[in-house]
Amino acid sequence: MIFRPRSALPVLALLALAACGDGDAAKAPGGPGGGQAPSVTTATVQPIAFSDRIEAVGTAYARESTTIAATVTERIVRLNFTDGAYVQRGQIIAELSRGEQAAGLNEAQARLTEAQQQLTRLRQLQDRGFATNARVDEQVAMVNAARAQAGQAQAQIGDRVIRAPFSGVVGLRRISAGATVSPGTEIATISDLSQIKLDFALPETFLSAMRTGQAIEARAAAFQNEVFRGAVESIEPTVDPVTRSVTVRAVLPNPDARIKPGMLLTVNVLANPRTTLAVPELALVAERDRSFVFKVDDESTALKTPVEVGIRQQGMVEVKRGLAAGDRIVAEGTIKVRDGGKVRTAPAAGTAAAARGAAE
Numbered sequence: 245m246i247f248r249p250r251s252a253l254p255v256l257a258l259l260a261l262a263a264c265g266d267g268d269a270a271k272a273p274g275g276p277g278g279g280q281a282p283s284v285t286t287a288t289v290q291p292i293a294f295s296d297r298i299e300a301v302g303t304a305y306a307r308e309s310t311t312i313a314a315t316v317t318e319r320i321v322r323l324n325f326t327d328g329a330y331v332q333r334g335q336i337i338a339e340l341s342r343g344e345q346a347a348g349l350n351e352a353q354a355r356l357t358e359a360q361q362q363l364t365r366l367r368q369l370q371d372r373g374f375a376t377n378a379r380v381d382e383q384v385a386m387v388n389a390a391r392a393q394a395g396q397a398q399a400q401i402g403d404r405v406i407r408a409p410f411s412g413v414v415g416l417r418r419i420s421a422g423a424t425v426s427p428g429t430e431i432a433t434i435s436d437l438s439q440i441k442l443d444f445a446l447p448e449t450f451l452s453a454m455r456t457g458q459a460i461e462a463r464a465a466a467f468q469n470e471v472f473r474g475a476v477e478s479i480e481p482t483v484d485p486v487t488r489s490v491t492v493r494a495v496l497p498n499p500d501a502r503i504k505p506g507m508l509l510t511v512n513v514l515a516n517p518r519t520t521l522a523v524p525e526l527a528l529v530a531e532r533d534r535s536f537v538f539k540v541d542d543e544s545t546a547l548k549t550p551v552e553v554g555i556r557q558q559g560m561v562e563v564k565r566g567l568a569a570g571d572r573i574v575a576e577g578t579i580k581v582r583d584g585g586k587v588r589t590a591p592a593a594g595t596a597a598a599a600r601g602a603a604e
């Protein structure tokens with residue numbers, strides 16, 4: 245049997261492929277053997293404002309609200325408002341019949357005038373010695389009695405002219421002119437919507453984080469993309485023994501009267517305000533339970549740096565430890581970067597805008 249030597253061509257081919265592979269690895273982007281470094285977006289670590297958020301659900305109430313009712317039994321002569329109209333404090337809402345009271349006022353005023361004139365004459369006589377002190381005192385009492393009768397008649401007329409106790413919006417009218425009302429009959433409701441009282445309950449465990457003047461943010465389902473900002477006005481001094489919660493009242497400006505009493509709003513209470521360093525969320529690299537960022541040095545080398553992070557807020561992440569103000573990090577493009585590799589940097593316009601938005 246004759247043995248023929250195998251061809252060396254396959255072996256040479258394998259050696260050539262291996263050599264090519266080594267050359268490609270050496271020329272990987274950012275590698276030590278050359279190649280173009282990956283382009284990334286960088287950002288400068290800067291402090292911004294953060295605050296913890298406590299979430300709750302609250303109910304809106306008018307700043308002031310009252311039901312105007314009749315105090316006497318009488319017929320309505322005139323109603324001076326329309327549904328949903330805005331009225332000023334002191335504006336006449338309704339007028340009840342007051343003919344009898346007007347006549348009584350005229351009579352009382354006439355008696356008062358006569359009594360005052362008689363008193364004037366008696367004092368002149370007293371000065372000349374023709375009137376006693378007792379007679380003058382008697383006439384003074386008559387003047388006071390006539391004045392009281394006139395005041396009583398004036399008060400009866402006032403009960404029949406119903407005015408707005410404060411400025412606000414009148415509710416739907418449910419009564420008409422000509423109707424006879426009795427004490428307690430509802431004539432109109434008035435609500436001051438310039439501000440809204442927002443009441444919400446918080447577990448007692450949050451009491452240590454609450455204080456008057458604290459900022460809150462609220463959202464209503466009717467205005468999903470709008471944030472209403474206000475502040476805590478008061479905190480209920482007692483805790484509900486059943487629910488173990490405390491009622492907090494915040495006040496929201498409502499110049500356009502968009503928030504209506506009775507609306508349900510979600511509330512974010514901003515607690516523990518602070519200014520700390522922050523990085524964009526896209527800059528974080530998570531590995532198991534640890535977080536890293538790529539810090540870029542003066543020679544454009546990306547260094548994998550462990551960081552301790554806090555809360556997230558509007559695209560930014562609070563950094564508690566691991567970075568210093570002014571450090572330059574990879575904000576976008578971390579997937580293309582390796583530890584110790586070179587990078588090409590680009591401006592971080594979008595990141596700066598995100599930081600400004602978080603600060604606001």
